[in-house]
Amino acid sequence: MRVIFMGTPDFSVPILQGIVAAGHEVCVVYCQPPRPAGRGKKDRPSPVQKAAEALGLTVRHPVNFKDAADRDEFAALQADVAVVVAYGLILPQALLDAPAKGCLNIHASLLPRWRGAAPIHRAILAGDAQTGVCVMQMEAGLDTGPVLLTQTTDISDGDTTGGLHDRLSLLGRDAILSVLDKDVSMPAVAQPEDGVTYAAKIDKAEAAVDWALPATEVDRQIRGLSPFPGAWSVMEGQRVKLLMSRVVDGADSGSAGTVLNADLRVACGTGAVDLLRLQRAGKGAMEPLDFLRGFPIPKGAVFGGETET
Template sequence: MRVAFAGTPEFAAVALRAILAAGFPVPLVLTQPDRPAGRGQKPVMSPVKAVAQEHGIPVHQPEKLRDPATHAPLIEAAPDVLVVAAYGLILPSAVLGIPKHGCVNIHASLLPRWRGAAPIQRAIEAGDKETGITIMQMDAGLDTGPLLLAESVKIGADETAGSLHDKLASLGGRLIVEALRCFDTLTPTPQPAEGVTYAAKIDKAEGMIDWTRPAVEIERKMRAFDPFPGCSAQLHDTTLKLWRAELAPGQGAPGEILAVAPSGIVVACGDGALKLTELQKPGGRRLPAADFLRGFPLAAGERFSSPGNS
C-alpha cells in the first residue's frame, strides 16, 4: 500500500509516525501552509510537516484544494490510499477519487456521535463516559462515510482535552496501521441514522464562564477547554484564567466567592459550588491556589461577573 497522508497538528503527526514505523511507503504528505506563531509571528511549520521533513517525504501545502491545479502532486504520487487526520481543509470529490482505494479518515470520536471539528472537547463538555477512534471511508459529507474500524476509550473523571487527545492520538496511530494492514478484508458499514451529534469548532468566547450554570457543567467545560482555549472569569477589572476545579458544597449568588483557603477558592454557581484549585493571572503562569493567592489575594464576598451580573 502506497499511503499518501494529509494532516496538520500533533494528533495527525502521531498517526504519520505510526504509518512510517509500520513500513508503509509514503510518497506525499499534504499539510496546511506554515502559519505565523509566537511573539515574533514567524512562520512555523506544522507538526506533520516536521515529521515529513525528518523522513525526506515531499510536502504539498495548498491554501485550498478547490483549484484542480493543486491536485497535481497527489495525482503524480499515485497513492493506493490517502489517510486523512485533522487536516483542516475540505477535500473536494475530485480529490477523494484520486487514490486507488479512496480516502480514509482517523476521527477522534465514536461516529456518528461528534461529527465535526472538536470531538474531543465536546465529548468531555457533554459529560460522555467514553469516546474513541473511528477509522472511516471518506465521502463528500462531513464525517458521514462508512465505518471501517472503531475502538473506545473511557473518559476519566479528571480527564482534560489535553490528556484525552494524547490517548486518542496514540490509539489513532495504532488503529490506522491495523486498518491498512488488513484493508482488503475490511467491510465498510454505513453509519447508523440514530445518535448523530455535531462537534462545533471551539470559539474562544465560549471560554468565558457563566456562573449561573450548574457547577458540574462549569467543571466539565474547564476540563474540556484545557489546554485550549482555557476558561476565563472576570473579577472587577481583571480577567483570570481558571484551569482546575472540583465540586464543593455551598450556595450563594452566582459568581460569589464563598470561601478562600490555600486548598482553593469556593465560588457559588447556579446550582452548587466549585472550588478553584488552579488559576492564572494576566501575564502569569498556571498556579495552584495557594501560590496564586500569595500574589493575588481574594476574599469571601467578592464576586466574579457573569453575562447577566456584570
C-alpha cells in the same frame, strides 16, 4: 502500503510517526501552509510539517486543490491509500477517488455523534461518558462515510480536552495501523441515521463562565475548554483563566461566583467547584497555592463582572 498522509496539527503527529515506524511507505505529506505566528508574526510551519521534515519526508502544502495541476500531482503518486487526520481542507471528489483504496479519515468521536470541527471539546462539554476514534472511508459529506474500525475510551471526571486529545491521538494511531495492516480489507459499516450530532467549532464567547449554572456544568465547561481557548472569569478587574476543576459533592453553596474558602472553592447556581489550575495574563498556569501567593483572593470575593478597560 504506499500512503499519502494529510494532516496539520499536533493531534496528527503521533499518527504520522506511527505509520512510518510500522514500515509503511509515506510517499508525500500534505499539510496546511506555514502561517504567521508569535510576536514577530513570522511564518511558522505546522506541527505535521516539522515532524515530516524530521523524518525526511516530502512535504506539500497547496492552499487548496482548485488548480488542476495540484490534483494531477496527487493522482500521479499512485498511492494505495490516503490517511487524513485533521488536515483542514475539504477534499474534492477527484482526490477521494485517486488512491487505489480511497481516503481514510481518523475522526475523534464515536460517529455519528459529534461530526465536525470540535468533537473532543463537545464530548466533555456535553458530559458524555465515553468517546473514541473512528477510521472512516471518506466521502463527500461531512464525516458521513462508512466506518471500518472504532476504538473507545471512557471520559473521567478528571479529563480535560488537552488530556483527552493526547489519548485519542494514540488511539487513532493504533486504529489506523490495524486497518493498514489488514490492507484496508475489513468491511465498512454505514453510520446509523439515528444519533447524529454536530460538533460546532468553539466560539470564544462560550468561554466566559456563568456561575449561575449548576456545578456539574461549570466543571464541564472548565475542563472542556482546557487548555484552549480556556474558560475564564473576572476577579478584581482581571481576567483569570480556569484550566482545571472538580465538583464538590454536598458542598454548601453561597451566591453564585462567591469564593467559599481559602482554597478557591467557588459557589455555583447549585453546588460548588474547587478550582485546581488557574492562569493570569502573562503568567504560567498554576495550582491554587502558587496562584494565591501572587494574587490573593479572600473568602467572600466574587468572580464575575467586567475586565478593566
